[in-house]
Amino acid sequence: MSAEPTDHGFSADETRTLASVLDEIIPPSGRMPGAGALGLARHIEQTLQQSPELRPVIAQGLAAADEIAHRRHAEGFAELSKEQKLAVLRELESSLPGFLSSLILPTYLGYYQDARVGEALGLGSHPPHPQGYDMEPNDLTLLDPVRRRGKLFREC
Numbered sequence: 735m736s737a738e739p740t741d742h743g744f745s746a747d748e749t750r751t752l753a754s755v756l757d758e759i760i761p762p763s764g765r766m767p768g769a770g771a772l773g774l775a776r777h778i779e780q781t782l783q784q785s786p787e788l789r790p791v792i793a794q795g796l797a798a799a800d801e802i803a804h805r806r807h808a809e810g811f812a813e814l815s816k817e818q819k820l821a822v823l824r825e826l827e828s829s830l831p832g833f834l835s836s837l838i839l840p841t842y843l844g845y846y847q848d849a850r851v852g853e854a855l856g857l858g859s860h861p862p863h864p865q866g867y868d869m870e871p872n873d874l875t876l877l878d879p880v881r882r883r884g885k886l887f888r889e890c
């Protein structure tokens with residue numbers, strides 16, 4: 735077991751546990767990869783650099799997930815079956831309620847920004863704008879009633 739931080743700030747054990755937790759948040763399905771399989775640990779680390787107050791919550795949650803797994807099954811979280819992982823996560827959510835909720839938004843953001851996910855969804859890997867999708871020209875006269883209303887706010 736490695737406790738040394740890797741190039742993205744998590745130890746190898748933490749990265750393995752995190753990837754497994756992320757695969758439970760967004761599991762692999764058909765042609766869609768799981769969040770952990772995409773290597774979103776790096777994205778989570780970037781999130782933690784921007785919100786360092788979350789790092790202790792995430793680190794404590796990862797340690798607790800492995801501790802509960804070892805206590806229940808004598809294996810680390812990543813080695814458990816899907817049913818065992820879900821049971822550990824349920825216990826973890828009741829004992830450390832901020833852990834999973836802290837991971838959900840950055841997991842979804844990182845997942846759906848990944849080009850491989852966009853391609854699997856048939857969206858391609860290009861940005862939607864400015865060179866992405868064609869847009870029909872708008873009829874800007876539709877804004878005339880709004881313009882006639884005038885300002886609805888007070889300037890300081």
